[in-house]
Amino acid sequence: xxxxxxxxxxxxxxxxxxxxxxxxxxxxxxxxxxxxxxxxxxxxxxxxxxxxxxxxxxxxxxxxxxxxxxxxxxxxxxxxxxxxxxxxxxxxxxxxxxxxxxxxxxxxxxxxxxxxxxxxxxxxxxxxxxxxxxxxxxxxxxxxxxxxxxxxxxxxxxxxxxxxxxxxxxxxxxxxxxxxxxxxxxxxxxxxxxxxxxxxxxxxxxxxxxxxxxxxxxxxxxxxxxxxxxxxxxxxxxxxxxxxxxxxxxxxx
Amino acid sequence: xxxxxxxxxxxxxxxxxxxxxxxxxxxxxxxxxxxxxxxxxxxxxxxxxxxxxxxxxxxxxxxxxxxxxxxxxxxxxxxxxxxxxxxxxxxxxxxxxxxxxxxxxxxxxxxxxxxxxxxxxxxxxxxxxxxxxxxxxxxxxxxxxxxxxxxxxxxxxxxxxxxxxxxxxxxxxxxxxxxxxxxxxxxxxxxxxxxxxxxxxxxxxxxxxxxxxxxxxxxxxxxxxxxxxxxxxxxxxxxxxxxxxxxxxxxxxxxxxxxxxxxxxxxxxxxxxxxxxxxxxxxxxxxxxxxxxxxxxxxxxxxxxxxxxxxxxxxxxxxxxxxxx
Amino acid sequence: xxxxxxxxxxxxxxxxxxxxxxxxxxxxxxxxxxxxxxxxxxxxxxxxxxxxxxxxxxxxxxxxxxxxxxxxxxxxxxxxxxxxxxxxxxxxxxxxxxxxxxxxxxxxxxxxxxxxxxxxxxxxxxxxxxxxxxxxxxxxxxxxxxxxxxxxxxxxxxxxxxxxxxxxxxxxxxxxxxxxxxxxxxxxxxxxxxxxxxxxxxxxxxxxxxxxxxxxxxxxxxxxxxxxxxxxxxxxxxxxxxxxxxxxxxxxxxxxxxxxxxxxxxxxxxxxxxxxxxxxxxxxxxxxxxxxxxxxxxxxxx
Numbered sequence: 001x002x003x004x005x006x007x008x009x010x011x012x013x014x015x016x017x018x019x020x021x022x023x024x025x026x027x028x029x030x031x032x033x034x035x036x037x038x039x040x041x042x043x044x045x046x047x048x049x050x051x052x053x054x055x056x057x058x059x060x061x062x063x064x065x066x067x068x069x070x071x072x073x074x075x076x077x078x079x080x081x082x083x084x085x086x087x088x089x090x091x092x093x094x095x096x097x098x099x100x101x102x103x104x105x106x107x108x109x110x111x112x113x114x115x116x117x118x119x120x121x122x123x124x125x126x127x128x129x130x131x132x133x134x135x136x137x138x139x140x141x142x143x144x145x146x147x148x149x150x151x152x153x154x155x156x157x158x159x160x161x162x163x164x165x166x167x168x169x170x171x172x173x174x175x176x177x178x179x180x181x182x183x184x185x186x187x188x189x190x191x192x193x194x195x196x197x198x199x200x201x202x203x204x205x206x207x208x209x210x211x212x213x214x215x216x217x218x219x220x221x222x223x224x225x226x227x228x229x230x231x232x233x234x235x236x237x238x239x240x241x242x243x244x245x246x247x248x249x250x251x252x253x
Numbered sequence: 254x255x256x257x258x259x260x261x262x263x264x265x266x267x268x269x270x271x272x273x274x275x276x277x278x279x280x281x282x283x284x285x286x287x288x289x290x291x292x293x294x295x296x297x298x299x300x301x302x303x304x305x306x307x308x309x310x311x312x313x314x315x316x317x318x319x320x321x322x323x324x325x326x327x328x329x330x331x332x333x334x335x336x337x338x339x340x341x342x343x344x345x346x347x348x349x350x351x352x353x354x355x356x357x358x359x360x361x362x363x364x365x366x367x368x369x370x371x372x373x374x375x376x377x378x379x380x381x382x383x384x385x386x387x388x389x390x391x392x393x394x395x396x397x398x399x400x401x402x403x404x405x406x407x408x409x410x411x412x413x414x415x416x417x418x419x420x421x422x423x424x425x426x427x428x429x430x431x432x433x434x435x436x437x438x439x440x441x442x443x444x445x446x447x448x449x450x451x452x453x454x455x456x457x458x459x460x461x462x463x464x465x466x467x468x469x470x471x472x473x474x475x476x477x478x479x480x481x482x483x484x485x486x487x488x489x490x491x492x493x494x495x496x497x498x499x500x501x502x503x504x505x506x507x508x509x510x511x512x513x514x515x516x517x518x519x520x521x522x523x524x525x526x527x528x529x530x531x532x533x534x535x536x537x538x539x540x541x542x543x544x545x546x547x548x549x550x551x552x553x554x555x556x557x558x559x560x561x562x563x564x565x566x567x568x569x570x571x572x573x574x575x576x577x578x
Numbered sequence: 579x580x581x582x583x584x585x586x587x588x589x590x591x592x593x594x595x596x597x598x599x600x601x602x603x604x605x606x607x608x609x610x611x612x613x614x615x616x617x618x619x620x621x622x623x624x625x626x627x628x629x630x631x632x633x634x635x636x637x638x639x640x641x642x643x644x645x646x647x648x649x650x651x652x653x654x655x656x657x658x659x660x661x662x663x664x665x666x667x668x669x670x671x672x673x674x675x676x677x678x679x680x681x682x683x684x685x686x687x688x689x690x691x692x693x694x695x696x697x698x699x700x701x702x703x704x705x706x707x708x709x710x711x712x713x714x715x716x717x718x719x720x721x722x723x724x725x726x727x728x729x730x731x732x733x734x735x736x737x738x739x740x741x742x743x744x745x746x747x748x749x750x751x752x753x754x755x756x757x758x759x760x761x762x763x764x765x766x767x768x769x770x771x772x773x774x775x776x777x778x779x780x781x782x783x784x785x786x787x788x789x790x791x792x793x794x795x796x797x798x799x800x801x802x803x804x805x806x807x808x809x810x811x812x813x814x815x816x817x818x819x820x821x822x823x824x825x826x827x828x829x830x831x832x833x834x835x836x837x838x839x840x841x842x843x844x845x846x847x848x849x850x851x852x853x854x855x856x857x858x859x860x861x862x863x864x865x866x867x868x869x870x871x872x873x874x875x876x877x878x879x880x
Binding site: 078081082087088093094095096098107110111 | 756759760762763766767769770772773774775776777778
Binding site: 292294347348351352354355357358359361362363365366369370372373485486488489492493496534535536538539540541542544545546548549552553556 | 605610611613674675678679687689690691693694695697698700701702704705708709812815816819820823827854855857858860861864865868869872
C-alpha cells in the first residue's frame with residue numbers, strides 16, 4: 001500500500017508490540033491529513049490501541065516510521081512527542097484521579113511557554129463548561145462522562161497538531177457519547193487533526209472523514225467514512241462472521 | 254610450616270556443615286523469591302524463631318529461660334519449622350494483598366522485633382546470654398571430634414538432599430505448576446480459577462518453615478544460640494547466596510551458599526591475617542563490602558546468577574510498573 | 579507523673595518526621611521501599627561532621643556556637659554542602675544500581691538491591707569512621723523551661739522548627755509548583771505522565787536528589803540531638819517506614835503526623851515499659867495500621 005507523503009500524521013509500515021518477536025501491530029500504515037477526523041476500527045485484538053500507544057510513545061516500535069508534518073518522530077520519547085504536538089488520551093486511567101481538575105490542566109500546561117499557559121487553561125475551561133464548574137474537585141470524583149471530557153481537555157490543552165483518543169465513548173451512555181462526538185466535531189473545526197480508535201463504529205463514522213479498519217495487526221480496509229458506514233462487510237468483520245472471507249476482499253481506496 | 258591435618262579436616266568439616274546449613278535457608282528463600290517472587294528482608298528473624306523455639310523446647314529445665322521441656326531433638330526441629338511457617342503465613346496473609354514492598358518492610362520489622370525480643374525478654378529467651386546446653390545430635394560422640402563432626406555433617410547433608418529433592422518434586426507437581434503460572438502470567442492463572450493469594454501465602458509459609466528448620470538444626474549443631482547470631486548480616490548473606498548462585502534454581506541456591514560462605518570464611522581469615530588486632534573490628538566491615546560488591550556486579554552483569562534460568566516474569570505482577578522506559 | 583515524656587515524644591516524632599518526608603516522597607514516586615534511605619541519613623551526618631571539622635580548622639571561630647544553639651555556622655554551612663553530597667550519593671546509587679534493574683525488568687527487585695546497598699554503605703562508613711559514637715559538639719546544652727514543668731533545649735526547639743518548615747515547604751512544592759505536580763503525576767501514573775509531557779526520567783532523578791537532601795537534614799539533626807554512629811540511619815528505618823505508611827504513602831503531612839504517632843508511642847513505651855522496648859513500637863504501629871487501614875490516614879483516592 002503506498003503512503004501519501006503529505007498530511008499531518010503519517011504512519012508507515014509500523015511494527016510494534018510489548019514482547020520482542022511478538023508484534024501486535026504488524027506493518028500498519030495510515031495517514032491523517034491536517035484537520036481530518038480519522039477513525040480506526042476493527043475487532044478486539046486488532047492492534048488499534050497498541051498502534052496509537054506506539055505513536056504516542058507508550059509501546060515499543062521495532063520497525064516502521066511515524067512522521068508528523070514531515071518530521072520523523074518515531075524514536076522520540078513520549079514526552080518529547082507530546083512537546084512536538086502529539087496528544088494522547090488513553091482509554092482507561094486517562095486522568096490523574098488524585099489531582100484536582102485544575103491541577104490536571106495545570107500539569108498539562110507545563111510544556112507550553114509560560115506566557116501561553118494561563119491562556120490555554122482558560123480556553124479549555126471556556127470550552128468545557130462542566131469542568132470549569134468543578135475545577136477544584138478531585139478528578140477521581142468526576143462522573144464517567146466528565147472524566148472523559150477532562151481527558152480530552154487535558155490532551156487538547158497543549159494545542160496539539162494531532163489529538164489521539166482511545167475509545168473515548170467506552171462505558172458512556174448514548175447521550176454522553178453524543179456529547180463526546182459533538183465535542184470532537186467542535187475540536188475539528190479549530191483545525192486539529194484527530195485520530196480516533198473506536199468500537200462504536202456507527203457513531204464514529206458519523207463524525208469522521210475517513211476510516212481504517214484493522215484486523216490482526218494489519219490494514220484490512222480504508223476509505224471515506226460514509227462509504228464504510230454503508231458497507232455491510234464491516235459489520236460482519238466486527239461480528240467475526242466473515243473472519244476468513246475478509247482476507248480475500250483486498251483493499252479498497 | 255607443618256600442616257595440622259586433623260585441624261584442617263575439622264575446619265573443613267565445620268565449614269561444610271555451616272555452609273550446608275546456610276544452603277537450607279537459601280532453599281527456603283528460593284521458594285519465597287525464586288519461585289514466587291516475594292521479597293523477605295527479614296530472613297534472619299525467621300531463622301531465629303526456628304532456632305529459639307527448638308532450643309527452648311529441648312533444653313533441660315532452666316531458670317535462665319522459658320521452656321526447658323527436654324523434648325526430643327526431632328520434635329524441636331519440627332516445632333521450629335512449624336513456628337516459623339506459621340509466622341510466615343500470618344505475615345503473608347497480612348501484607349500480600351497490599352502495595353508492593355509492604356511484605357518487605359513487614360518482614361524487616363519481624364527480624365528487628367525478633368532480635369529485640371530475644372535480646373530483652375531475658376526471662377523468656379535468656380537475653381544476651383542466649384540459650385545454652387541445647388542437646389546435640391550424636392552427643393555420645395562428643396569426645397571424638399572427628400567422628401562427631403563427620404556424623405553431623407552427614408546428617409545435615411542428608412537434610413539438604415531431602416529438602417532439595419522435596420522442593421524439586423514440588424516444583425514439578427500441580428501445585429508447583431500453578432505457582433509458575435502465577436509468576437509468569439497472573440491474569441491467565443486467575444482466569445483458570447486459581448487464587449494467586451492462596452498459593453503465594455502457602456509458598457511464603459513453606460519457605461519460612463524451611464528457614465525455621467535450618468535455624469533449629471543450627472541451634473542443635475552448635476549447642477548454644479544468642480541474639481547476635483541473627484542479625485541483618487545473615488539476611489544479606491543469604492540473599493547474596495541466592496542471587497549469585499541463581500535465583501529460581503535449587504542447585505543455584507546450594508551452590509551460592511557454598512560459594513558465598515567460602516568467600517565469607519576466606520575473608521575472615523584474611524582479616525585475621527592481614528590486619529593488626531586493633532583494626533580488626535573495622536576491617537571486618539570490609540567483608541560485607543566485598544560481598545556487596547560481588548552482589549552488585551552480579552546484578553548488573555549477570556542478573557540471573559550462575560545457575561539461574563532466564564524466566565519470563567509477568568508484566569502484571571508488582572514490579573512491572575511503567576517506570577522502566 | 580511528669581509529662582516530659584510527651585515532649586520527648588514530640589521531639590522523637592519530629593526527628594522521625596524529618597526523615598519520613600523523604601521516605602514517603604521516594605516511596606510514592608519511585609514505587610519501592612528504599613532500604614538505603616537510612617544510610618543517606620547516616621552519610622549526611624558523617625559528611626557534615628567531616629566538612630564542619632575542616633571548616634572549623636580553616637576558618638577561625640567557624641566552630642563557635644551561634645547564640646543559644648550548640649553549633650556554629652561551620653556545621654550549618656557544612657550541612658548544606660552535605661545535602662548536595664547526599665543528593666549526589668542518591669543519584670549515583672540510582673545510576674549505578676537501580677537504573678540497570680529498571681531496564682532489565684523485575685528479575686531482581688530494587689528493594690533487595692537497596693537492602694544490599696544499605697549493608698555495603700553502612701559497612702564502608704563503619705570501616706572509615708569505626709563504630710564509636712561521634713558528636714558535633716561536646717558542649718552540653720541547658721534545657722529551657724517551657725511551662726507545665728516541661729523542658730527542651732534550644733537545639734530541640736530548632737529541630738521542631740526545621741521539621742515544620744520542611745514539611746510546609748515540601749508540601750507547598752508538591753501542591754503549588756509544576757515540578758510538584760509532575761512528581762504527583764509520576765507517582766500516580768507514569769505512563770499518563772509521559773504522554774502529558776512529563777520527562778519521567780528527570781523527575782526520577784530529582785526525586786532521588788530531593789530524597790537524599792532531606793535525609794541528610796534528618797541525619798544532621800539526629801546527630802546533633804542524639805549522636806552520630808554508623809547504625810543511626812538503619813535503626814531509624816522501621817520508624818520511618820511505619821510513619822510513612824501510617825500517614826499514607828505520598829502524603830507529606832501524613833508522614834509527619836505518622837511520625838508524631840510513632841514518636842509519642844515510643845516515648846510512652848519508654849516511660850511505662852522501659853527504654854529497651856522502644857524499637858518495637860514502630861513495628862506495632864505498622865502491624866496495626868496494616869490490619870486496620872492499610873492505605874494510611876491521609877490516603878489519596880485513586
